[in-house]
Amino acid sequence: MSSAEELYKQLADAVVDMDEEKAVLLAKQAVSQKVDAYQAIDKGLAKGMERAGKLFEDEEYFVPELIICSDAMNAGIAVLKPHLKPGTAAARHKGVIGVIEGDTHDIGKNLVKIMLESSGFDILDLGRDVPPQTFVDKAIEIGAELILMSSLMTTTMDTMGDVIKILIDKGVRDKFKIAVGGGPISQAFADRIGADGYSKNAAEAVRMCQSLLA
Amino acid sequence: MTSKQVIQNTVELKPAERQAVTVFSGGAWALNSNGLSLEKALAARPEDVAEILFRSYTQVGSDMTWAMSGYNNIVIGAIGGKIKFRAKGTPDVIETLIRKVSDTEAINLDRLRDDPAVRFLLEVTRHLVKKTAGRYHVALTRWGPFTLAGLLYGAENLMRDIYRDPESVRRLLDFTSDLYLRYVEGYIENGVDFALIAEPTSSGDMMSRRHFEEFVMPSFKKVFSALRKKNVVTALHICGNIENRLDLLTDIGAQFISVDYKVSLKKARAAFNGKVAFGGNMNPVGVIRNESPEGVARACGQCLADAGDGGGFILMPGCDIPPSTPAANLQAMTEAGRSYVCSSVYQKGDV
Incomplete structure (x- = not known):
């Protein structure tokens, strides 16, 4: 696993673990290591939210957990967003x-x-x-x-x-x-x-x- | 046996003359069906509104009457919150009243009785009680502590603080438990004898069993313990699927638990049998409103079969009914209930 992929996984884990501080720390690390910001969001933070959604479907997570997960995701996105390269995001x-x-x-x-x-x-x-x-x-x-x-x-x-x-x-x-x-x-x-x-x-x-x- | 005796015996887990069956809540249904929005009704004569309610419930064969249900959010307006009335349906809260829990210190609960809308609701209740002449319970459904907390502070903020600031959630629930009791006190003084706490925000679709136990159950125990001293039937309704916490509800001080259509009545029977009475759970939209009377009767048969023998069961919708519900469908439900013969309910020698 490359260091970027390892970082994506850690970002995802931080979201699933409801750890906002860690999500911010890892997002800053991504910026300092010049990891692509879009990938860090897409393969890291958003992937974590997807996993949280699966836990919600499995009735392991409920509304409070999803809210705290999304707080962590958004805190990480706030760090990464200014570093998004224009035109890198796929058509949405x-x-x-x-x-x-x-x-x-x-x-x-x-x-x-x-x-x-x-x-x-x-x-x-x-x-x-x-x-x-x-x-x-x-x-x-x-x-x-x-x-x-x-x-x-x-x-x-x-x-x-x-x-x-x-x-x-x-x-x-x-x-x-x-x-x-x-x-x-x-x-x-x-x-x-x-x-x-x-x-x-x-x-x-x-x-x-x-x-x-x- | 009067309807009141049938319900009373059922909730006390004693044999009743026949199956108990009731409309659930239905304030917006009763008033809107008679050409009144909930806002307009507040400007009518209290005795006329009471007559509409009494007639609406009894004409469809309901064993219970409900005191101005649908006005759940009036209490928020009475303590300074903003609510908005609608041409159809129920008024809702349009913004949160508090930004932090300490803001509740500025809320004066003595204002409740001064609020013109609250005074009107109490007046209608008094007239409704008079009309029932002891033959029917006059039931009250109002938001419970957790749902009130969500309305005052914002449901999302409340859910977030379960993790971020659990102590403030507990303090807020203490306040909303007091708010509930102070509010309901007036209705009980005016003759309400069946107090049902409605708790949609603590649904199993919203929060985990662990958080339910930690935050919601203490508030239930506080409120039901106070209500039981006032000699009213104590009841709880939680919307949505609560199958994973049915066992917790036998020990909170409620005599009667109303379950939504998402809950299996077989599982409810297994959890509640001989401990507390329970009721439900006709789908309020898919069946009670949308089906034909024959379809409603068929679904009632399934409900009653699922609820099984053992008594202590009230046939009713699983949640509040839409204003557009046909009276014929409610009539079909009550007829299906009243004509149902079950050995454990109908015991001539005992009644």
Whole structure:
């Protein structure tokens, strides 16, 4: 294993171990050793977040652990980002994400965003309590391929269907892949409102989005 | 036996005349179905709102009535937080009230009773209790300490501090336990006799069993111990999958545990049998709202079969029902429950 590969592994381990200080230290080491910053993020920090996501799926990690892992990843990225060479990053799929209008529960949405960004997606976070029209306008504005919506409440989930209706009315439904998630959401609900995808957790969301755009 | 006696016997693990069955929560369903948003209802006459609630629950055959459920977040508004009402559904908290735990020191819990919305909810409760005339429990569902902590401080901050600053999480939970008890006290004084703590944020989908034991259980014990002194039925609902912690819930002071549709009722029976009563777990959207009445009845049959013999079980939705739930589906659920004959529930000689 080369020294760069060893460093990638240590960066990944620091994320999985929820060790923010170590992630920063190793990121600084990568900079001083002139290791490619993009690779250090992609093969190190992001790989660690992917492993944390797997532990989440296996019910060994839960929301607190994923948050602390992502803190470690982001702290490392903050060190490496100024050293990214222009044009080194691969082309990234773009998407918008938000919690549908009427709902302010955003922890699941935030986790999905973290996992997608660490897996190479560019995600514009529209926040919470987002009106259907805003999803559509922002997706068109940034040239997104994905529209991702969540709702934790049975009282607000139906509003996600309104986004799809607006897209159909504007004649642009086929330009986007639409996925939904959240506590009361199911595949049957996604099918009923005409969404393209559903995932039950943040780690699965990454695979689902990758397969929608494959 | 009145509905109240059926429920009371069930939660006390005594034989009941028939299977207990109830709508769960359903405040937004009851009010929205009658043309009232939750905001508009606050401007109506309390006795009229109580009449809507009473009629909505009893007409579909529910064994329980609920005192203004859906207004869970009013307590946050009453202590200075910002909430937003919606045309449909329930009001929600739009920003966190505290940035650090010590900010709770500036919150005066005496303000709770002065809040006009809280006073209105208490007034409706008083009228609802009068209408039930002792025939039905008047139940209250309100956020528990952990979920209140997440709303005040931000769920993500709370989850982060489990690692970063566990002591501050404990102090915050102490405060929110007191907040819960002070808030609920007013309802109990006005006749609520069934206090259900709703705890979505401590779900098994959110936090580990270890952290649940370390942080959430002490707050449950504190709150339920205080509630039991007030002579009300003590109950808990946690959203999501809690199969890996069912055994922990027999020893927290709750007499009744409501489980979500993600929990196997067979596993719940195995964990709770003879220790605490339990209830659930019709899928509130996939079945209760979306199915036909016949489909609901079929799913009820499966639920009852899974819950098994042994009594101490209330058939009910696994979580709050959507406002658009057809009354016919709720009626189908209560009919399926009421007509169910199970040897351990229906023991003529004992009742």
